[in-house]
Amino acid sequence: MRKNLTQKTILIIAVLLVFVFGIIGLPSGLSGKALKASLLKRISLGLDLKGGTHLVLQVMVDEAVNAATDNDVSHIQSDLQQNGITGATVTKPDATHPETLAINGVPLDKAGDLRSLLESRYGSEYDLHSGASGSFTLTMKPSAEADLKSRTLQQAIDVIRTRVDSLGVSEPVIQEYNLGSNQILVELPGVDDPGRVRDVIQSTARLEIHEVMGGPWPDEQAALQALGGAVPYDSVLLHTAPGASAPGSGNDVYQIRKTAEVAGTDIRDAQSSRNPNTNEPEVVFYLTTAAGNHFADFTAANKGKSLCVVLDNKIQEVATIRDQIRDQGTISGGGITEQQAKDLSMLLRTGALPASIHYLQESTVGPSLGADSIRQGVTAAVMGMLAVMIFMLVYYRGAGINADLALFLNLVILLGFMGYTGSVLTLPGIAGVILTVGMGVDSNVLIFERIREELHAGKSPAAAVDQGFAHAWTTIIDTHVTTIVSAAILFLFGTGPVKGFAVTLTFGLLANLFTAVFVSRVIFDANLNRKQRGEAISI
Structure with a gap:
């Protein structure tokens, strides 16, 4: 028994050291300033804490459809000339429906040849219909149009990400904005020149x-x-x-x-x-x-x-x-400045946007507001945790120390996870940390109350502890799994700050499974090992 406790204690200490390293790494010193700098280097702050620019962009995907059909008009006209079909013209009859092409003036003796040509070269993307007097209509298939728009959106995201990366913006968020159609969410923490970033992002540079x-x-x-x-x-x-x-x-x-x-x-x-x-x-x-x-x-x-x-x-x-x-x-002349030349060369290297973009939302968070959010968020987290720890000490006496140690290790593991994975800490993420503390206490309460019930039923302290953990385990798993599933849904469909909440909540719940069940049990067993057989425990 004592040997197992020693091995488990060594494991807990090793886990603690590993995740402490994940939080601060190797600091340049032991002063408060050095530790803070190392902490901020390992755990990146989100837009709402660091300050920066929040953008929602609308990609004009219809322009890509228009450009694609313009190309096809040119290619079909060239095909007509190469195949000796003279006098026919290819046009787009309706500007509001760029997916439709019209071919008029086709000699009747060439209509069959043209149909074969169009079906072989353009049949995979267009539906072909023939009309009177040697006319044909080509309409882009809905599946081909949807695929083109989807590729346009993804290409726009890739181009914007490359451009933002070349500007040196750290930890940017660039992704499809699920709350709108063909929209992109861009979050740029720490941007000190949002005007230039906006110009670089918006330019098509074609x-x-x-x-x-x-x-x-x-x-x-x-x-x-x-x-x-x-x-x-x-x-x-x-x-x-x-x-x-x-x-x-x-x-x-x-x-x-x-x-x-x-x-x-x-x-x-x-x-x-x-x-x-x-x-x-x-x-x-x-x-x-x-x-x-x-x-x-x-x-x-x-x-x-x-x-x-x-x-x-x-x-x-x-x-x-x-x-x-x-x-x-x-490319020279026109009074181009050195900065404009650098930006233009970067735009040409990263490729042109496949379609223009419109700004739907633009907001800026100043660093002073972010610093205030950090201060208030950390204060709320510390005060909440202290209140919970004091309550556990008062209500559960000696066992409250057990719960407080588990809570502290839970917080260390959570922050270490974020340091190792490069997760971005946002203001909702701090809320996730606070909620994790509550969930950790909830697990300890379930276990402790079950132990009390077993003691009141006349069982020995060792048997009560064993039964308390065994019976509370199923309930703890159920509550954690359902909450993790909810957090996963928030991560999949939420925006940046909501994802930050989901990430910290999930990491915290996984850490809580380790601390509330394994670490807390080891502390109870160590306490029982020092007592005489049948001696009461403080709970």
Whole structure:
């Protein structure tokens, strides 16, 4: 018996030391300041305690559908020409339904060939319907549209996370916001420049290189007049950005080919630098091997023609092709600052957002408010724990010391868990700690009251302790499992602070199973081992 107690005591001490290390690690000193710094390094504070920015973003997934069908319009038109189906046009007849494409003017003798072509190449994503006078309608399948929107949302989350990580924001929360459709929750603890972060997150940074087909014109009206009143199907009109490096002046308009020769996904790397001639900031970008080979072939075959660099649907530069260009280009001019060049290069490296985003909510928690929350939360936790410990001592006398030791170890294990797993402590998380203390006391009360009942029934102290733990165990398991299931639901469907509550509550309940049952039992057995057979225990 004594040997088993020694082994169990060593196990409890080892667990205590392991989780104390999880809380403070290896501090640089033993002063209060050094211990506090080590504690904050191991246990990260959430947005509501550290201060920072809370954002809810709406991803405009319909834009991704529109962009995908725009691409398909261009591809289908090219397929028609390659297969000798002349005179047919591909359009999107209803701007409010970008998932629908229309093909008109198909010669009747070519209708069968076109149907076979469309079914083989686009049948997996579109439903095909034929109409009168050689017309066809392609409608994106609901499953394909839903999959595209889902991928758009996930890609937006990945891009935003990469951008935020590159800014050095610690412990950010970036995830789908389950309280809305196609929304993203972003929490950035400790952000000291929310304006810059907002600009970086919101920018689509969609860089493309297009062939210039006409222009410049002073405005869209002049451009349409020069084009005979309508823009050809394979081109679009775009304005130049303020300060762009392009012939003409002001907000000029160019006709550019709709299909890009180089798209944002073709960019392999981008870095900010300075122009060796003017010393002005610029961005140098590099293309992937496949994109570089295509661009080299295109520029070699189109010397003397013009290209434009388009960023976020604005023309940044227009230049004439003098020589073959392979895999490198620059963006400069327009009064770009060094910080803007760094941000733009970072955006190009991390990739473009697949669709624009709108800000639905934006709130900022100041560090002073967070410090006040920490102070009040810790005060509430300490006062609550002291009150509980005093009550247990008064009501259960000697056994109350047992319960208080178990509660203290419970708190150490909980904080050690958080230190090892890198969990973020939030204000609701502190509430979870306080609730864990209550749950721990509840377990001890169940055990102690059962022991009292067994003693009143005339059993010996050793038998009463044994029966008390044996009969209370089932009830303790039931209460803990049901609460952990509730916490799991909160974690799966809740937002950041609610998840913090669920995490601390779950860790605390698991720790309580160890302390209330195993540790408390060891203390009782050690106490009984020092007493004479049949001697009463203080409870």
